[in-house]
Amino acid sequence: MAYEPWQPGMxxxxxxxxxxSPTWADWTPVWTTNTGANMPSFGNxxxxxxxxxxxxxxFFRLEITFGSTTNFGGGGTSDNWRVSLPVPAATLMLTVGMGEIQGSAAAERMPVRGxxxxxxxMEIETSGRxxxxxANNSSGLIDAVTPWTWANAHAIRLNGQYETAS
Incomplete structure (x- = not known):
């Protein structure tokens, strides 16, 4: 049932x-890049x-811990990662959630935004030290080498909300 704004007399x-009343459900995100080249895959x-x-x-929650068979795409800094949304958004938005990314060491943790x-x-962008x-090795939208070279056991954690198209 499509959402209909409340009207007097309803x-x-x-x-x-x-x-x-929101009911939480799973979604299967699709991982791509902004160029469509050097496509990553989740593997295990x-x-x-x-x-x-x-x-x-x-409202969404996304947590990814990369595995030993994950392919990070290797496209370099001009091939930013994208993750599909559970439902289409009403418009483009600069900030739809906050989270963190985790590298291999305790020092490799930093805040990000969707x-x-x-x-x-959505794409994920570093948002702090x-x-x-x-200081970060690099900043901006994340990809196979930003802000570091990704590997097994690295993680992305993001929670947020956005306005939907319907």
Missing amino acids: IMTQGRLAQL ATITARWAQSALTC RITTVTT NYNNT
Whole structure:
């Protein structure tokens, strides 16, 4: 049932309550790049991707721990990673969530934010220094070599919300 804004005189029904009461579900994210070249693949990564929608707001949680068979794409700094959204967004958005990325060492942890760069995908951008206050090797939208060369057991964790198209 598509969301319909509340109007005077409407009767509260089970269907209307279901529209407004989010129920969490899994989604299977698709991992691509902004150029479509050097495509990555999850391999044996551990992925938790959950979402819920209330009216025109989507809430999401994405946690990826890369595995020994993950292919990171190797496209370099001009081939930014994209992850599909659970439902299309209403528009492009600069900040739709916050989280962290984790490298191989405790010092390799830094804050990130999600950015909706097409209405069906988001990219992830570094948004601060490493948690031990050291400077990043590189910054910007993440890819196979930004902010570091990704490897087995590295992780992405992101929670957020955005306005949906319907």
